[in-house]
Amino acid sequence: METRMELSHLRREIKTALELAIAGLAPSELIATLAESAGMLEALGELPGDSAPLIALVPKEATRAKSRLEEWRTWEMKHLSKLKA
Numbered sequence: 112m113e114t115r116m117e118l119s120h121l122r123r124e125i126k127t128a129l130e131l132a133i134a135g136l137a138p139s140e141l142i143a144t145l146a147e148s149a150g151m152l153e154a155l156g157e158l159p160g161d162s163a164p165l166i167a168l169v170p171k172e173a174t175r176a177k178s179r180l181e182e183w184r185t186w187e188m189k190h191l192s193k194l195k196a
Contacts, residue, residue: 122152148176
């Protein structure tokens with residue numbers, strides 16, 4: 112299971128990706144999946160560390176968020192790198 116610190120870093124990273132995806136006019140489906148992960152991680156971060164929902168949901172949500180970050184990074188490299196060149 113992710114530690115509180117890892118969960119906090121992941122939450123910040125997914126929120127930043129969401130902001131960049133919005134600013135970069137990423138596809139709405141990508142924005143929506145990042146927003147879903149950001150919301151879930153935010154809500155999970157508010158729960159006590161030993162709560163049953165946190166223990167049950169964090170592994171799956173962390174994996175899902177990491178996958179969505181990879182989707183974002185792939186899209187960002189493909190589309191936004193053209194703007195930087």
